[in-house]
Amino acid sequence: MSRSGQRRVTAYDIAYKLGIAQSTVSRALNGSKNVSPAMRQRVLLAAKELNYSVNQTAARLRTKSTRTLALVVLHRPDEGPTEINPFYFSLLGCVGASAAARGYDLLVSFQDVGGPMFGYYEDSRQADGLIVIGSSQNEDAWRYFKGIADDGYAVVFFGSPYATETAIRADNRTGGAMAAQHLIDQGCRKIAYIGPLPPAQQQFEARYAGFAEALSNQGLIPVSARFPADGSKEEQGAAAIDDLLANHPDVDGIFAVTDLFAIGALQRLQARGIDVPGQMALVGFDGIRAGLYAYPTLTTIEQDLGRAGEMLVDHVIAAIDDRTPSSAFVPVNLQIRGSSRR
Numbered sequence: 001m002s003r004s005g006q007r008r009v010t011a012y013d014i015a016y017k018l019g020i021a022q023s024t025v026s027r028a029l030n031g032s033k034n035v036s037p038a039m040r041q042r043v044l045l046a047a048k049e050l051n052y053s054v055n056q057t058a059a060r061l062r063t064k065s066t067r068t069l070a071l072v073v074l075h076r077p078d079e080g081p082t083e084i085n086p087f088y089f090s091l092l093g094c095v096g097a098s099a100a101a102r103g104y105d106l107l108v109s110f111q112d113v114g115g116p117m118f119g120y121y122e123d124s125r126q127a128d129g130l131i132v133i134g135s136s137q138n139e140d141a142w143r144y145f146k147g148i149a150d151d152g153y154a155v156v157f158f159g160s161p162y163a164t165e166t167a168i169r170a171d172n173r174t175g176g177a178m179a180a181q182h183l184i185d186q187g188c189r190k191i192a193y194i195g196p197l198p199p200a201q202q203q204f205e206a207r208y209a210g211f212a213e214a215l216s217n218q219g220l221i222p223v224s225a226r227f228p229a230d231g232s233k234e235e236q237g238a239a240a241i242d243d244l245l246a247n248h249p250d251v252d253g254i255f256a257v258t259d260l261f262a263i264g265a266l267q268r269l270q271a272r273g274i275d276v277p278g279q280m281a282l283v284g285f286d287g288i289r290a291g292l293y294a295y296p297t298l299t300t301i302e303q304d305l306g307r308a309g310e311m312l313v314d315h316v317i318a319a320i321d322d323r324t325p326s327s328a329f330v331p332v333n334l335q336i337r338g339s340s341r342r
Contacts, residue, residue, distance in 0.1 A: 009052045017046050068105040069316060070127035071095055074134030074141045081110045087286045088133055094309025102313055117144045122153055129154035129316040136161040136201040154319035156312055161201050168311050171329035172203045175301040176210030178334045179255040179283045184218055186281050186342045188253025192223040194240040194265055195257025207257050207285060223248050237264025252280060259284035259291050259300055266294055281340040296338025304331045
């Protein structure tokens with residue numbers, strides 16, 4: 001019975017209406033290739049006329065599938081959930097939309113090393129597969145979830161610090177090169193880098209490599225800013241500006257490896273009376289919405305988060321089905337705004 005008290009329409013009702021076997025109706029509704037397109041169309045039309053809806057609970061019991069994906073968001077050991085990089089909240093939304101479009105629910109968990117790790121959602125029948133995103137600085141957590149993937153479970157990562165074929169990555173090297181070329185095109189000749197230097201997290205190394213290579217192709221050598229290892233990325237970006245102005249006062253362009261570094265740098269430049277972009281052009285990386293509300297608005301290498309969400313969901317579904325998905329980088333593009341436009 002439905003909540004309104006009316007009897008739920010079943011596949012037997014459709015079969016009775018059409019004068020065919022219930023098994024034929026079930027195969028048609030499940031997309032079986034053993035049912036002709038004409039018969040499938042008849043069944044679908046009859047189902048619509050009778051207001052038939054699939055009993056998802058029963059379907060999951062039959063297929064032993066939860067039709068649910070788990071997504072774990074890892075935050076840095078020194079930050080709480082409210083301090084997580086907004087980039088990951090945007091990515092979470094795109095994953096949720098992509099999962100829904102493919103008929104899956106999304107179970108979300110925020111985890112850090114301060115509490116017990118959990119990722120065996122398949123064993124507990126809570127989800128069919130797992131997606132892991134978040135700060136690569138949470139090394140213990142990444143190691144834990146990599147172990148689950150190594151055990152053969154359906155796990156896909158975004159931006160994993162490990163070289164693994166189950167990781168989805170942005171085209172970081174191309175993005176770094178795009179940032180460098182844009183600063184060169186704006187007339188910058190003494191260009192600095194704000195971010196971790198190699199050896200560092202894989203995505204940062206790739207961004208720096210593309211950036212440095214593009215400068216080298218123009219006969220330029222990047223300047224690297226120093227900043228403390230602790231503190232928020234905004235605080236680190238601000239400290240990097242103090243270092244640059246003290247030791248490299250002739251710098252006229254900056255590539256910050258994340259938008260949060262760039263926003264911290266922008267605030268410190270303004271506090272120090274440096275005109276942006278007149279005296280200093282600035283480019284970030286990620287494409288978080290906060291950059292739209294900075295003043296001036298932040299030029300950034302934007303990751304295609306919609307495509308990233310699709311790739312994460314498609315890859316974990318492929319892992320669930322024991323298929324090998326096609327691999328590709330998440331596309332990036334240059335969003336030119338006020339912080340670099342001269």
